[in-house]
Amino acid sequence: MATIDARSLQLIVDREFPHDDYTVDLDASFEDSGFDSLSVFELGSALAKEFGVRLSDEDLIDCETFGDLAALVTVAPGQAASA
Secondary structure (H helix, E strand, C coil), rough: CCCHHHHHHHHHHHHHHHCCCCCCCCEHHHHHHHHHHHHHHHHHHHHHHHCCCCCCCCHHHHCCCCHHHHHHHHHCCCCCCCC
């Protein structure tokens, strides 16, 4: 199993937030990226559906960066985001 990469996460962000211009940097905080708490929960929900994982509210609250969120989502090697 491997965590999703920045490119896959960017594709999902672009799909879920088509009217915003977010750039995924795994090390950047959500706050620095312009994400608010609602956006984090919306992205978490999209990732849960995309990859069939369960992300609790507590998990999402603890995430401070895109990298933190990506680390919660593991995918089988070779599986790509179907954005």
